[in-house]
Amino acid sequence: MKKLFIIGAAALGTVxxxxxxxxxxxxVLMVNQEGIQGMSYGEVINTLKLMNGAACGTTNVSVTVYNx
Numbered sequence: 001m002k003k004l005f006i007i008g009a010a011a012l013g014t015v016x017x018x019x020x021x022x023x024x025x026x027x028v029l030m031v032n033q034e035g036i037q038g039m040s041y042g043e044v045i046n047t048l049k050l051m052n053g054a055a056c057g058t059t060n061v062s063v064t065v066y067n068x
Contacts, residue, residue: 025056031051
């Protein structure tokens with residue numbers, strides 16, 4: 001039972017650590033927070049623009065980040 005609880009907590013932690021990013025063409029990408037941890041705000045914006053370009057074929061977009 002203890003092992004199941006630990007595995008479940010680890011799986012939940014993995015799911016919670018991702019957030020959705022909706023691209024300019026409507027695709028939703030899940031972004032892993034561990035991948036952007038330690039980046040400045042500007043670096044995160046540039047990374048999201050690159051992800052948008054890879055998913056939609058365009059990098060000429062503005063990115064709005066809502067934090068709460």
